[in-house]
Amino acid sequence: MKALMFGWEFPPHILGGLGTASYGLTKGMAECGDMDITFVIPKPWGDEPKDFARIIGANSTPVAWRDVNWDYVEGRIGKVMNPQTYFDLRDHIYSDFNYMNTNDLGCIEFSGRYPDNLLEEINNYSIVAGVIARTVDCDVIHSHDWLTYPAGIHAKQVTGKPLVIHVHATDFDRSRGKVNPTVFSIEKDGMNNADHIITVSNLTRQTVIEKYGISPDKVTTVHNAVEPLSQDLLDIEVPPKHDKVVTFLGRITMQKGPEYFVDAAWQVLQKVHNVQFVMAGSGDMMEKMIRLAARRHIAGRFHFTGFLKGRQVYEMLKASDVYIMPSVSEPFGISPLEAMQMGVPSIISKQSGCAEILNNVIKVDYWDTNAIADAIYSIIKYPGMYKQLREQGLEEVNQITWDRAGAKVIDIYKRLINR
């Protein structure tokens, strides 16, 4: 079966959970066998893993004819893409886009991030998708998150193949209800045009059905999973410490509920002293949180590390005794699973999608800071609690693998193709 996937991020250059999830799912599907996957991203760097999917960069796809030779193309984009693909794509330019801002190869530049002119970039991405859809043979089209829905729709119109959209998050999650109408209309348009919608949790599925008015039989939940960690990361050693460490790790934004963490920390510190609280990450609420911690007179025990990436994340986790994710709304939330992989007991909000599949974590309402504080206290004070969560959590998270998620997605493809 041949699938044409549109994504926005792909490891190792990722900005959030979307890239990790797209990668894991693609790999999991490849492991199920008999899959030929083409994965389109705006701006590949060349060091993406290519063994289970063919990567096409939107910024290496010509939309305007340029008379260039093989060597020139190889020199320009050889490390990202096979030059032959460039020429194949060039044969399928469907309109003259010379009026657009194109480069020496006839390609549109992409940032591959979330720039201010994001909407323009989304539009360009969909223009490029028209060329790719005409070139790459596929049985099904799969769009990851709202940025790529217009591209998916375009590809569907060109090929007539069924479109699956994968809802990793909705704007209701990101904005705590204050939805951006433009984003909403893009999302809604994607959902209306999709032949099937995959959501990463039942929570998101409910949002799609209720807030976007989609028929329930068109929406299926496929929970995310995690990649096993490399031994190198598991073996990270951290210097011995005297205090217990409670860690919040993620973007410091409204969606992640950082203020509830500060409040719970304040409660715990009234009673226990040998504990440190860490807020790792960055975001628009960071300064507010620093002020809040100071106002609560716990700044001495409350630390901000700034944005952590790569190995730093795992070093932080390894040094932690408790991981906490009090998200107000979390479509899935992959990071508690990573904490569990590192053997860190986790506290997550019931409003997180991953709460649907996890048993050996503490689940609380994000606003219930009393319950959060109680849970933190219990884990750092009662060794049985720590040990049970650590050991059972590890065992549980090791069962949550991408090939199972992949198999579910393939089932959905088959249903659509045989319809």
Add this chain to the structure above:
Amino acid sequence: MKSICFYFQIHQPFRLKTYRFFDIGNDHYYYDDFANDEIITRIAQRSYMPANEMLLDMIKENGKKFKVAFSITGTALEQLEQYVPEFIDSMKELAETGCVEFLSETYAHSLSSLVDPEEFVSQVKAHDQKIYQLFGQRPKVFRNTELIYDDDIASMVASMGFKGAITDGAKHILGWKSPNYLYKAAPVPKLKLLLKNSKLSDDISFRFSNPEWAAYPLTADKYIDWIASLPEEEMLINLFMNYETFGELQPRESGIFEFMKALPRFASQHNIEFMTPSEVVSKMKPVGELSVMHPISWADEARDTSAWMGNILQDEAVNKLYCLSERIRLIEDKRIRQDWNYLQASDHFYYMSTKHSSDGSVHSHYSPYDSPYAAFTNYMNVLSDFLIRVREQFPEEVENEELNALLLTIRNQEKEIEELNREVELMRNNIVKDTTGDFAPKVEEKEQEPEKKTPEKKAAAKKAPAKKVGEKKTTTKKVAKK
């Protein structure tokens, strides 16, 4: 002739209120009075009271041929006395018919039989005393918390003078054997064992009103036919269940009360009689020995003790609780002793079970907590406070060993006193023999007066160590105050 032996269990724990870590050291009251009141009152109204009425009717109708046994935990009795006193009266009325037997068990529905033999014995005594006070019966047959049983427990039970014990007919113990016989305990053959017939018991308590069950609807006629058609040699059918079966697990409108009322009539048609456990123990002969190396219970599919002591949380909670037993034995503070009792209820540990299989869903059904982790956290917070209170009486600096030594001397003194008493009696007998030759040595009252003069020295010896104990006790208390 076949016999049916009914036994009903009544138990309610003292549920804990939400106890936050801020409360540790500040709030020494642990119980959710509202929930405890609400639950027991509801169950009593829906189940216990109408079921008692039903039993009373059945006994009256059947001219005392219908008999049953009850096991009611101390904690349930306390709650019933407090919240539903009319139930105690109704139970007394049942007791007066002479057709109801009360069984022995641990006062607090505790796991002490597995962890702390000494605590176990004292709880059993406390429970039986409570039964005697309320219903005027001294229990003769023992049933442990959740029918937990193994060879060690058998020995303890037998040494307390019980003639019989009740446990589960767990398949991995019985193998090809049938539970429908009387057995005896391998380590102490004088202890007879009654085994629960799980299939027939659960037909009533779990499947009765289930329309998806192949045998639905179950009628008294059909049920007695099943029993009558068992092999002729299988004479004893032990039907053990929760008393909530009537009216709560099986709602009134399912016809469970009518079903029960009709049983005796069909039973007498098939010449089947009803017996209480102690009648079974005295009238029937055991067919063989049962040896149980690892503890069994009537819970879950595994029929073991993993529902209470099966994960790290439960192990920590149980250990932390029972490492206090030595200290608590030296404490006379009534509230501490009461909390000690209530905190031992096996239910608290049951709520911490993390079995996620089909068993797990039963667990969560009964639990007042969201998750086993919440149950553990709350319990440990309470226990932390309790620990502080115990420490106030006996600080940590007093080593357990020291306490043990103290306890040992006290116990030894008891033994010593007993021995000396015996000696005194012997001597006394020798002296009195001439005048009243036939006097049994045990009748002490009359003899105590004349004999006092002769063994003066012994009496002095008797007192001396006793004083020492007192002194030591006070010294430890002084340490505590420091």
